[in-house]
Amino acid sequence: MAYGLVPLRYQNGSPITGGLAKGVIDKDASTAFFKGDLIGIADSEENDNGATGRVRGGFTVTVDTTGVINAGIVSYFEYTDANGKFQVSKSVTAAEVAAASTAALEITVYYTPISEQLICKCIADDVGTTLARTHIHSNFAFETATGGSAITGLSGGMLDSSSTDTTSTLPLRLVGLYNVANNDWGNTAGTVEVEVMFASTVHKAGVAGLTS
Numbered sequence: 001m002a003y004g005l006v007p008l009r010y011q012n013g014s015p016i017t018g019g020l021a022k023g024v025i026d027k028d029a030s031t032a033f034f035k036g037d038l039i040g041i042a043d044s045e046e047n048d049n050g051a052t053g054r055v056r057g058g059f060t061v062t063v064d065t066t067g068v069i070n071a072g073i074v075s076y077f078e079y080t081d082a083n084g085k086f087q088v089s090k091s092v093t094a095a096e097v098a099a100a101s102t103a104a105l106e107i108t109v110y111y112t113p114i115s116e117q118l119i120c121k122c123i124a125d126d127v128g129t130t131l132a133r134t135h136i137h138s139n140f141a142f143e144t145a146t147g148g149s150a151i152t153g154l155s156g157g158m159l160d161s162s163s164t165d166t167t168s169t170l171p172l173r174l175v176g177l178y179n180v181a182n183n184d185w186g187n188t189a190g191t192v193e194v195e196v197m198f199a200s201t202v203h204k205a206g207v208a209g210l211t212s
Contacts, residue, residue, distance in 0.1 A: 002123045004036020004155025005073045005142070008195065011117045020075050025107040029097050034148030035090040036122075036155035037074045038171065039111060041202055069202040070171050072111030073120065074155070079107040090153025114198050116207075121178045122196060126189035128162030131174070133185060139170035139199045139209035159194060168206030172196040 007016045025033065033039070077089050082099050092107055100107050112118075124131050125143065141163035148155045159172060177183055178193035185192065200206030 001149075002154075002156045002158045002190070003152075004034060004148070004157045005038060005120045005122050005196075006036060007073060007112045008119050008121055011119060011197070016112070020110040021072060021113045023071075023109050023111065025092070025097060025100065025109060030094060032094045032097070032147060033074060033077065033092050033109065034155040035074050035076060035153050037144065037148070037157060038070060038114075038142050039072055039074055039109065041069050041071045070114060070198065070200060071202045072113050075110045075112060077107055077109050080105055091148060091150070093150075114201050116198055116201060116204055118198060119175060120196055121193055122157070122159050122172075123190060124159040124161050124192045124194050126161050126192055129164055130189075131161050131185055131192060131194065133176075135164055135211065136174050136176055137210035138164045138174050139167055139206075140164055140172045140174060140196070141170050142172055158190070159196060164209075166209040166211070168208045169200055170206070170209070171198060171200050173199045173207075173209060 009015055077087075077092050079087055079089075079092065079096070079100060081087050081096065097107065099105075122142070129135075141160040142157055143160040143163075144155065144157040148157075159174070163170060164174075173196060175195040175197055177185065178195050180193060183193050199209065
């Protein structure tokens with residue numbers, strides 16, 4: 001089962017210490033958000049409800065023409081719902097996002113900031129292209145078409161195996177297999193766990209992959 005992106009460690013071996021950044025969902029966002037989603041900074045820096053540079057879901061798989069730039073991996077949310085109750089949740093629904101915008105309320109998102117040094121794990125969909133050792137150092141898209149789970153609150157995002165290329169604007173670079181028992185290239189589609197780094201981030205322009 002997919003779970004989105006999970007931060008593991010940094011390239012130099014340093015552990016993830018749990019430090020999170022904080023932002024707010026963009027007022028124009030219209031989709032659900034889940035723990036493990038890759039989010040991006042909206043192109044607008046206008047002052048809305050007292051906050052600038054709102055964070056929204058970077059659900060496009062590249063740094064696209066609207067200016068959505070990869071910024072972080074969702075950890076959890078805090079917000080006040082339509083009944084005035086304070087909520088802490090792994091996910092927010094599209095209806096909750098829309099209601100917050102209508103009522104001029106903010107949904108706060110806590111996220112792990114990404115950098116080219118951060119290593120994460122995720123599931124590879126293995127649809128169209130079956131990953132192999134020869135794909136290491138290729139760049140890939142992170143596909144989120146499956147949304148997430150309303151039960152677990154986890155993202156449905158996976159590495160899009162068929163997107164393998166050297167293209168610098170693709171967000172992920174394959175590092176290798178995640179080291180866990182019985183995990184191997186060629187396992188059933190949607191079960192292979194891989195380690196990835198970021199080819200493009202809000203801090204650094206994309207770098208071309210070494211293989212395709």
